[in-house]
Amino acid sequence: MDTRQIDQIAQRLAMTLPPGLKSLRHELTDNFRAILQSQLERLDLVSRDQFEAQAALLSRTSERLKALETRLESLESQQRGRG
Structure with missing residues (x-):
C-alpha cells in the first residue's frame, strides 16, 4: 500500500x-x-507488480520444466529401445 x-x-x-x-x-x-x-x-x-513478476517467472519455469520432462522421457525411451 x-x-x-x-x-x-x-x-x-x-x-x-x-x-x-x-x-x-x-x-x-x-x-x-x-x-x-x-x-x-x-x-x-508484496506489491501487485512484484506478485505479477513472480507469477510470470513461475509460469515460465513451469513451462520449461514440462519441456525438460518431455525431453527426458524421449531420451529414456530411446535408451530403452537401444538396450
Whole structure:
C-alpha cells in the first residue's frame, strides 16, 4: 500500500474524532499513519507488480520444466529401445 493511501486512511480516521478532540487531529493523524505503516509492514505484503513478476517467472519455469520432462522421457525411451 502506498503512502498516499495510508495518509488518506489516517485522515479519515482523524475526521471521525469527536468535536472535543479536533484540536489533536494533526497529532492523531500522524499517530494513525505510523500505526498503519508499522502494521502493514508486519504483514510482509508484496506489491501487485512484484506478485505479477513472480507469477510470470513461475509460469515460465513451469513451462520449461514440462519441456525438460518431455525431453527426458524421449531420451529414456530411446535408451530403452537401444538396450
